[in-house]
Amino acid sequence: MTTPVIELCEVSRRHDDGPPAVDDVSLTVRPGEAVAILGPSGSGKSTLLNLIAGLDRPDSGTVTVDGVRVDRLGEAASALYRRSKIGMVFQFFNLLDDLTVADNVVLPARLAGTARAEADRRAAELLEDLGIDRHAGAYPGRLSGGERQRVAVARALMNRPPLLLADEPTGALDTAAGQDVSRLLRDLHAEGQTIVLVTHDLALARSCTRRTVRIGDGRITEDVDSRAAAEAAR
Template structure:
């Protein structure tokens, strides 16, 4: 079953002669449990694509589906509910709430989705243990290293057991050691069957995926299946240009 689908997905910026297509009639199918990496040069549209998939931006044209539900035509309220329940976001800049402890940041999505404080706290404790931050649960984000903050952000993204996790340059602000920690967590999520879509410039991140899509000028230029998350070519799905 496909967790994510798009049909002729298009996003334009500007008007008239200055109009630019950041995403240009993209068709995408992401099966349940797949880890997909999207790579391409800066400005190619990959982050815009991720924002469209997650409902953070509205498309100019085309369709977005999460599970069996079309999302591009939802009201803002319905879309917000869907994001809380079905999508986990991991951003390059972490976006943790500075005034909340690590545990409270991880609890927050569950509370917003209507879970009890006890349920949210139990889930946060479990996730922080999984990402190696149990001993940092009561620390503020300012007291964490960059790698620890990103691990906390990953735990937060998993708080509501989302259908899909969308990660935008998750290692972009991290050093080598912290990147290694994040790669380990993504590998564990992949092994557990979590659906992941990761936008990245980092070939080490892309090599852990089941599938790699390359973008240029808002379009997919190739779509490659990888073997065992090792970066070895398993078979070319499609190639344009």
Template sequence: MTAVIRTEGLGKVYSAGTPAEVVALRDVDMAIGRGELVSIMGPSGSGKSTLMNLIGCLDTPSSGVYLCDGVDVATLDAEQRARLRLDRIGFVFQGFNLLSRMSALENVAMPMGYAGVPRPERLERAREALSEVGLAERAGHLPGELSGGQQQRVAIARALVNRPSILLADEPTGALDSRTGEEILGLFKRLQDTGQTVVLITHDPGVAEHCDRVLEMHDGRLHEHAGVVA
């Protein structure tokens, strides 16, 4: 198995400028292979958000090693980490984070602007991404003209448009009703079937049931779930 995400002894300590440090992560060893659909579960304060930020190169560890698609993140400066994040990691958030005055097509095309992709190619690839999530006919609609599930599909298309190695979704069904949430989870499964690596950060066991593996966070430590979920 080729590990797209690998951590060894990963730790994170926060200091508020006082002797009372907060240990958010403790010696996390983890490997997630290409094409896996994995959930990282845990209650509030368990460390799962900290782990997500480290996996997503939004923060740096206090100790240990993180290899993102084979790259040792500790060897990169801030600009290089930002480039790695742009090229290899797609983010999907609970609140969609779409720009209200831009069409679905423009929202999806936006990350490619930061990557320096010419506008004609941006629009072509954005249309392809919207088609991939079943929203080709809604390309010209503003977010306010779309349902919650459609907005989340636009957000997923935006995350996919730079063809990332890792799709990282933070509570992706939290703002959706149960039926729409099931549709979005089905979409993640179809993306996995194409070889996409998908990591879902969640507190919901119902979401985790859709994944191949469940990793659980407790008090900053990671534990493999006793059962593998298909």
């Protein structure tokens, strides 16, 4: 059986004295899967994503990503883990406005110690694949929202991570740009990229993934693989 890319076992996380943001969650994601985590604001989906990314640490349970026990990592090791194991795409892009598009994309590789020439080749390849190579020398502020999100995806893929995490990637985009990013995520999944998408948008989830995990009050309430369900119904 294929080793999971993500394996959460009985994970809980409580903030301050309130109820758990994540409450005894177990979740497995296998290589090549595209999974949407759905839920309203305050349901725990962003906390769950932060636990997978090593940006937060559980109070109990274990978080394993691509063979790494993320819940055991210190600050420096967590930063190294994020550079090598995951790519992250955010709602508001998080690009550096004083760097060109190409330099934004190259940055993760340079932080990882990749030689400049090799990093430049990889960045040029990604920008061409994503259809934004003509903007390599431009600054992010001159690009449309959809183009900036493509730059963010290129940056996230720079170090060839086994896992791509997308947190409301179309939330700041108009309808046309959102559909553009949705197609991009579908294409990446078709190429074998493992993706976890956090969203409240059911249409985006259905467009980009075949498996949806619903979370409410910190607990998984539903986990449905549409392809498996369709095959079972035959």
